[in-house]
Amino acid sequence: MKRYIRGTAAALATAALAVTGCSAGGSPTTGSPAGPGSMAPAEPITLTFWGSYGNGGNSAQQEILDNTLIPAFEASHAGVTVEYVDVPYDDLLQKLTTSAAAEELPDLVRADLGWVPRFADLGVLVPLSDVMPDFQQLADATFPGVLATNYFEGKYYGLPLDTNTRVLISNPDVLAKAGLDAPPATFDEFVALGNALKGSDVSLFADGGLGAWNLMPWIWSGGGDITDAELTTSSGVLDSDANVATLQMLVDLYTAGQISSGIIGNEGAVSTSEGLPNGNYATILDGPWMSGIWGDQFPDFEPVYSPVPAGPGGSVSVVGGEDIVLTASSKHQEAALEFIRFTQSEEFQLALVPTGQLTVIQALGDKQVELVPGLKVFTEQLGTAKNRLAITQGSEVDGILNEELTPAFEGTIGVREALTKAAARIDELLVG
């Protein structure tokens, strides 16, 4: 009981922290820590499942979940009810944080893959690789880069639920004007397209920041990385010759006005989703959800999808998506594991494909492309796509990369020096 009180206290205090910022200007939304349904009677079991399928008004996903998938699971598992609670994506992390503090988490969470190490480190998740006898079998079926997002300090804390990755998306009219019939496939062709666009009012490329999500496709394709494989050091890895060359290429393009200032965090720059169809930008890196966004706003726009331009390291993109995790406070572990198994089934995986969720099961790739031909490039890119650092401080790493590399783009510091400074700061995180 004492622990419960302390948890509630912490939740209240965290809420108070958020509220400190509000007396003059309203407050950021604080998630209510109350989790429903955790006191189900022994016989009929109710599993609570939090996620953000309905985010951004995308009712299609939640409808399939509520009306098709969950009823199918309940039909085959008598006495088990699954209660899905939709939380807007922007609120979910805060709601999970306060609920973890109050020890009122649901049984299952569809967690952004970047959150898994953080919550695993807090001790609120069950390592599935310890409790599922068939874990290895399920894990082997998934894309390796996607599975890796569940890994933290020797154990797997979840299974991939859905995935996505970034590919190169080009504006066909701009390509045609530059005399190209195909998007740039290599770093050299990418730079050449930039040169061809010089003097026009079209920029070669745009992105929304310098975090790992933005940079890793370039760094990996350029043959570099942020840390060594064992996550022990960043110095000597992040400031490698390969990364200096890759970053120098981007900085040179930026200096020549070929990359939008959105990449250094200018919120006033024309956004990628607007600038590409409008012809401000020739190319962007983005995910499968963009077709949905453009379908409404720019119905005539026909984007061209192609793999990330290949560098010395090949064409390697970054994995995104969500994992399903089981919380340590769940009172119905067996039933929850059954639901996790269900999410890995062909039925579950393919049902959501038409709504823009890519399957995490390698063997279903072909069927996925049959269902939605536009996902071909994404499915292929996922074969080599990698996960970001499996550490709890992912958001700190993003902050460091943005802070240290922005001056390099602005030309006030050399690329190598910027990378060395960033590496030294990331080293400190790896030690801690």
Next chain:
Amino acid sequence: MRNHPPSPEFREPAPAVASRASGRAWIRRGSATPHLFLLPGFALFALAILYPIAQAFRMSFYDWKIVGSATSEFLGLENYLRALGDDKFWVAFGNTAFYAVATIVPQIVLGLAVALLLHGRAPARPLFRVLYYLPVVTSWVVVSLVFRFLFADQGLINYLLGEVAHVTDGQTSWLADRWTGMIAISALGIWKGVGWSMMIFLAALQGVPAALMEAAMIDGAGPWQRFRAVTLPAIRAALGFVTIMLVIGGFNVFISVYLMTAGGPAGRTEVLLTYMYNQAFGNLDFGYGSAIAVIVTLIVLALSLIQLRMFRNPDGGYVE
């Protein structure tokens, strides 16, 4: 004068009544009743405000683990020392101070000017009062997004400055640099706040004694002299109140920064509360976030006390 607080003798009709109903029971009931009425509100206040504040204060001395079962390491003053040696904290502090100074003075000057204009007789006066007050009641989220579009690279401000007024080349990336970003954020703060100070000043102007104003006119005082010698002293209390509230508000700036620049680029437009929020909820570093929150509270408290002293009435009382 009618709007002076009633003097103590008038406020207490009690003695005569009390003497009639002698006996301890009455006294106990009489003194307990107001407290009983206050109790529910105070309990809510204690639970929802006081307790979390105390808890946040405690957290600031720990490497706080949010999960109850984990042990948090006691760090003493380490989180505070970390803030003092943290360059980003000082950047955020500088930006917050800039915002406070850049928004408070215009809000007072413009608010007072508008109040003086709308105090006099004019047609459509209620309409103008409503129009000036409208920004105050609109949502911070909505107007922050509107201002982000206004100050965008291809936004209206660049168009007006470049294409219409020809004072710049129209290519300013307002939100891509520290000070231009802070100017844009401050512009929103001023626009949204003028109506509020106007309303307070309008109320205060009602209390300027007409007799004194008349006497000053008969003595041949011009409008400026009347303003300085009669109006300003009469609204001194309101001036103090507005200043203190605006300083508190200035140090609490959060939503506009969060939505207009997100603290970027590279954290250069971060203010204290966005930095605190990112530490606590972004990095789950609740101990450090709490320490920053405590520091902000101390700064605001100190500034408020200094101002209370500055605006102390000549006869020694504080402004209300």
